Amino acid sequence: MQRDADRRHRDDLVRDELLRAALARSYTTPAVITLFLYCTFYVPGLLANLMYFFSARADRDLTGIAPQGMGYLTVLLWCGIVPPVLLFLLISALIASRG
Numbered sequence: 001m002q003r004d005a006d007r008r009h010r011d012d013l014v015r016d017e018l019l020r021a022a023l024a025r026s027y028t029t030p031a032v033i034t035l036f037l038y039c040t041f042y043v044p045g046l047l048a049n050l051m052y053f054f055s056a057r058a059d060r061d062l063t064g065i066a067p068q069g070m071g072y073l074t075v076l077l078w079c080g081i082v083p084p085v086l087l088f089l090l091i092s093a094l095i096a097s098r099g
Helices: 002-024 028-040 042-063 070-098
Strands: none
Touching: 002 042, 028 042, 028 070, 042 070
């Protein structure tokens, strides 16, 4: 009985510490790093953006509050995915119209 109470208390402490760490985390610097990677190397920038975005989303799900910098990562993700898809569709339409 005492062992279960100790385990629950320890689990509560761990959960509180995870929550405290998630609330203190900022994704502004990773967003700047991601922007730099997008400008120099597209694929590593996209991979870094996805990694940081999903980490920020996990923190948001844990705390209920979007962490600082998550909006920047979201904008970078949209700007990193939409233009290449549109370019691919445009090129495909041009090729299809000539053939």
